[in-house]
Amino acid sequence: MLNIAVVDDEKVHRDILRKYIDEWREREGVKARVEDFPSGEAFYFSWCGDQRWDVLFLDICMESEAAGVGLARMLREKKKTITIIFTTGIPDYMQEGFEVEAMHYLLKPLDKGKVWECLDKCLKRREGQERTILLPTEEGVVKADVHRILYAEAVGHYCTVTCAEESLQVRMGIRELEQRLRESAAASGQEGDFVFTHRSYLVNLHRIARMGRQDILMDNGTLVPVSRRSYNEVNERFIQLFLRPERA
DSSP states (O other): OEEEEEOOHHHHHHHHHHHHHHHHHHTTTTOEOOOOOOHHHHHHHHHHHOOOOOOEEEEEEOOTTTHHHHHHHHHHHHTTOOEEEEEEHHHHHHHHOOOOOOOHHEESSSOOOHHHHHHHHHHHHHHHOEEEEEEEEETEEEEGGGGGGGEEETTTTEEEEEESSSEEEEEOOOHHHHHHHHHHHTTTOOOOOHHHHHEEHHHEEEEEEEEESSEEEETOOOOOEOOOHHHHHHHHHHHHHHHHHGGG
């Protein structure tokens, strides 16, 4: 089930976008719930009560503080993983889009084919997020959602894996863990998105909130060290992740 929100202060644009989404949903046979909002404030009020939203089509040019890029920043500050697609008649927001990790820009008048392409990519990303890996722990083997792994830290011959909800003491070395994650990605036809920021730290690129030269802020607020030797590679891979075709 995909939960899709459409935020635009012009009803005609909301109606057109909902029509395109409904047609895509019927074509693909996808279960999706779609709801539209006339303002950023209306969506944010709903989101604060129920953070179920997976995809947000967001008009950039609306007159309010909680609109466009402002709303996107508010969502990112809450460290919520949500796919943001800007809709706009002004293609001049690339830098702001990078800052809030917008997946794409759709120029008005909206093209149905491009809307469908974005939805296809959202569905593909959602399916990719559900990839799992088996981790041996003292309590037994645990099935972990790869997307929810933030980072791993080497502790002797074992490692601590920090996930969104918990930390696991895993009975394998960090190099073996990296190899298993790479093999899991390859088996799903995906690129590996874990990188060593330090010889003792393996980080999920998708869960980085901010890159620094000495440390990295993860989206749960934790700081992870990055060595001088590793910085250039990590920074380049982080940028390339944002520029990948599936995010274009």
